[in-house]
Amino acid sequence: MDLTARTADQLGEALRRARKARGWTQSDISARTNLRVATISSLENGGAGTKLATVMAIMAVLKLEFRLVTRGSSVDIEDIF
Amino acid sequence: MDLTARTADQLGEALRRARKARGWTQSDISARTNLRVATISSLENGGAGTKLATVMAIMAVLKLEFRLVTRGSSVDIEDIF
């Protein structure tokens, strides 16, 4: 399960996979975030215009966080120590 | 240099650090993205309303990518099993 993203498209797809990995529907996320199902759908399909707040709200209920890594390096040096 | 973020605030701060680590000014980013300096400033200061496209554009010039990890664990659970 690769949850790495360089584009809004990839981020949307990663969030969709993380959601499904938890066995949740868009409706489940909607209930926990007060976001419309349509908004979640839009983001998962690569909505680059989506607000950062929307992304963070969804990540919060999925218990996810971002790690910014340099493109190309699979692991941050700091992660090892 | 911890580039992990759970909130828009932390993401903004992480982007600022990544930018400075490259020795760039907001103006440098602006020139490479067609975003206003003011927009970049707003994002770095935690603008949750910022559009995802804005974040991705900045990350692109900084050669960064997202990695979605489960909150609290330094390694993604799925990576182990």
Next chain:
DNA sequence: GCTCCTTTTGCGGTGTAGCGCAAATCGGAG
């Protein structure tokens, strides 16, 4: 085929990001 759940798409309305442009404030170097 049909049914049920999930996801996507659409419309009118409201709020706000990002724009150009500008001014104000901050911060380090001398």
Next chain:
DNA sequence: CTCCGATTTGCGCTACACCGCAAAAGGAGC
């Protein structure tokens, strides 16, 4: 303290996310 580049803030404007509500389209199972 004085410069001067970097960052932040403000105004009027346009564009669009997100809302509620609804309907249409997908997809799995019977």
